[in-house]
Structures are given as structure tokens and as C-alpha cells.
Amino acid sequence: MKLSHIGEFGLIQRFKKHIKLDSTVIKGSGDDCAVIKRDKSTYMLYTCDMIIEGVDFKPKEDPYLIGRKAIAVSISDIAACAGLPRYAVVSMGLPKNTSLTKVDRISRGIFDLAKEFNINIVGGDLSRSQRIVIDVSMLGVVDKKALVLRSGAKPGDLVFVTGRLGGSIHGRHLKFTPRIKEAQYLVRNYKINSMIDISDGFMQDLRHICEESKVGAVVFEKLIPLDKDAASLNEALFMGEDFELIFTMPRKEAARLLKNTRGKFHLAAQIVDKKYGLKFENKKEPISGRNLGFNHF
């Protein structure tokens, strides 16, 4: 049997069975970050993301933006757990004939974003490869009280996104701003029940929240905020790498949020009982679990 048969998520499920964790691990794989005990008031967040030439960016792309994306995706994971990024190590595979100018541009993209978010780049590994591959692993810190996972959504919660969706493939996947600031504002001022960043696509990532929270969701198609570059609603719903955050909160909190922040956060769905599955408003049939968004295999 080939990898493509069970897909990325099947493979992850397959791995999880074999992993044993000790009591210092609050949350292993299956969320945006792993959560590990740290001290009385904080947890450590730990994540990694690999980007590969020809899959996650085109060979001709601006090297600065390649480096920027390599680190931005991990910062976005930390944001999704409501943490602050602190340390990172960077592994890079580069073709032997890569020009120094290109390497400098890539690393500049990494260092600049690290600086912007106060991240210490504390180490790395360099290797020879046929195509450019960059893996960033990142450590963050989150107040115990502020931690938000995918698993806390409750029926009745309203579902919001931090920005407009779609159009990532037209360039925004290389230039997005990780939503650290927004996540900090949200957890400091409201009760947020669950959160995830959109890497696989709005529908796929909302499904991740539904699965981890054991709930269903009704998507308000007409309210989905389209990015100016989005070619269609389908792009906004199903295409990966918007890197906005999806978050859910109780109705009362939502009313307060909408009043305080007019237009900044976009209502997109409502959490319902698990038995209703994941569906569009005014459609009876739940959406099948397959092909909701990007899958690597």
C-alpha cells in the first residue's frame, strides 16, 4: 500500500498509536503545538514545520520570502495556541551550486521575522540537498490560563476568523503576518474556547476543531470574508495556507467582541452538536470528511 492511499492525516493517526508520553507532556501531537510543563504559571509550546522547494514555494520565488515563510508558519502555530514565540533552530538543505546571494536572502528573511517577533535563533543544521528544504522548529511560552487548544469548542460557540480568506496561492502564503498580536488580544480580553491556524484550508481546519472537540459546525457560506485576491468562495473555503486563525467563543463573549472590534474579526460559522456533522447553512447533508482541503499525499 502506498502513502497516498491513507494520506497525511491517516499517517499521523498511524504514528500516534506508537507514541508513549510521560506526565510532563500536557498535549502531544494533534494540535498546532505540543504543550509541555514548564513552571507554576506557564507551559512550553513546541512545534516544527518543513517547507520544500516545488511543494511549498516555486523555485523562482524571491528567496527572502522563502526564508520568511519558513519561520512564519511556525510562529503561526505558536499564535494558534495563544503563546509567544521565544527560540528557534533552523535546518536547511541547499543545493551545492546555490549562490551566496540567494542564501543570504533566505537567511535574511528568516532573521528579519525572528527579530520582529523577538525570537532567538539559537542553532541550526546545514546539509546538501537537491532542492531547497527548510525546517524550523520553535519553542514558545504560554500562560497556563491563556492556553487555547483545538479541543475546547462547545455547541453554541460562534466561530470567527482573524482575517479574509482565499487568495493565498496568489502570493499571500509567502507574505502573511502570523497572528500573534490578535491571539494575545483575544485571550487577554475574552474567553476563547478553541483555536487553530489555517494551514490546510478553512473547512479542513474547522474539521480539525470539530474532531478534537467532538462537535459539529454549521458554516455560514455567505459570511465568509473573501480576500481581494480570492478567485472564488471555494478558494476561501478549501485552499490551504491562509494562516489566519479560526477561533470559537461563547455567544455572549462574541457579542462583546463584535461590539468592541467592529469588522476586525469575521463571524464564519457556529458550533453545533456532533450529530449534525460539519455542514453548510441551508444544506441538509453534512460534508464528507475527505477532500476538504490540502493534503500532502
Place this chain on the structure above:
Amino acid sequence: MKLSHIGEFGLIQRFKKHIKLDSTVIKGSGDDCAVIKRDKSTYMLYTCDMIIEGVDFKPKEDPYLIGRKAIAVSISDIAACAGLPRYAVVSMGLPKNTSLTKVDRISRGIFDLAKEFNINIVGGDLSRSQRIVIDVSMLGVVDKKALVLRSGAKPGDLVFVTGRLGGSIHGRHLKFTPRIKEAQYLVRNYKINSMIDISDGFMQDLRHICEESKVGAVVFEKLIPLDKDAASLNEALFMGEDFELIFTMPRKEAARLLKNTRGKFHLAAQIVDKKYGLKFENKKEPISGRNLGFNHF
């Protein structure tokens, strides 16, 4: 200018200039692990290593051993700083047509070694790639008092290795045991001034100790312990991936070590003043800095 012109170590130097670290970072890049403040009595160690098909292992290699190597190299980095490995995240790039059996074997190799060393695999990332690429990032813990870096070697120190050298290319680079146990024994019972693991080759890695400690070294060619698979002394001196530890300690401590552990650790060199450079015993000329061992570019 091409990457191959300045090489892996030149590139690392180039990066280091642009990196700013805050006061929680005890040691950034330039050692086997980064060292970060943790609590009153311990530091956190942080490292990453990427292995790539066709560079670090052959396509036809046993997938179990590929997975095993991917995690073993990071454990070896933690050992070199005298720490204990605790957590890891694993990024994997896999060709679309990879068989499930192969993926299972790779992950089994990772999980088995993780279990043996009590490491929590807390997350990962899966991506599509042309060739197999695995990046493991690892967190460890070390007692402040036990921490050993590359930079502590002193003139007069004797230099030891934890095992026989050479022959790694004949298979041992896939099957080595990271020297966690040995490092723990050493730092608990002796004063160890500096330590490094042999990834680039004995001479190259001894040179890293010399540079970081601002000392020279005289290598006792005739004492270099050859592995049974080593084809030549040159292989033992210059070939990478033995993954034994090189460590240095004061003479008195060395005498005690030799008495207590007869034959387990091998005397290989002596630290001298920086002005003598790095040289072989009975040779007047110091060995030039270039081409001492493995360089990826």
C-alpha cells in the same frame, strides 16, 4: 559566488553575525546544542539535525536504520553537552509513492530509539518531497554543574575518545549508540573541561574544540583507536560520523579515569597552547585548517 566557495563552516560564521540573542540564551549556535536558561539548577539544551537521502544514507538502506539515525544524531548532540534528551519533534519529507511498509519501518526506527532513551516524541510535520528528508529537533535537560561545552579545553588537558574510530561509512553511522551513558558517567565522576561528538571527523571536531577553546592540540597518531571496520588510520582521523565523544580533562583526572576504567576510554591527543596549532606528534608543521574532515559543500 557559490556556497561551495565558503563551505558549511564559512556559511555558519556568516549567519552568526546577524543573530541577536537575549539574556536567557547561555550559548547560541556554535556548540553541539544551544543552552537556554530553565530553572535554578538546570539548563535546557536545544538542537536539530537533518538527514537527506543520497547524502546521509543510501536510497536502498534499511528504512528502520534511516529512522534510527535521524534521531540518534540529535541524541548524540545532547550527549556531547552532558545532558539527557527529553522531547523531540520530527519533520519528514517523503516521496508520494513511498510504501506504507517503508514509512512504518522508518518511524519504527525513530520510535524504538526514542523509547530506549526516554524521549517524548511530541509532534511533527509531514510533507511531500522528491527524496526522503528527516529533520529531528530535540530538547534536553542538563544540570548546570554538569554542562560541558566545546570551549572549556585548557593547555595540559588530555584528550580522549569514548570508542574506536573509523569504519563509520561501512555501516556504523546507521547503527551507533549515542554516548549518553558514557557522558553521564564522565561528568558525574570527573572534571571534564570540554566535549564534542564526532560528526565531521576526529580531526575536524578536535579543531572545533581548539577554536572554541582558543588552544592547540597534539594528536598521538599511534594511539588513535581503530575500529575493526576502519580501512586506514586516515579514515579514523578524517572521516565523519563516528558519533563517539571527544572530551578533554586535566592530567590528574585523566590518570584516575585510566585507572578506573581500563581500556574503555582512549587517549588520543593533548591540548597545548594555541600558538602550536593543531598538529601530529613528531611533526613540526601544524595541519592546515582546510579539508580536515567532512564538509557538506
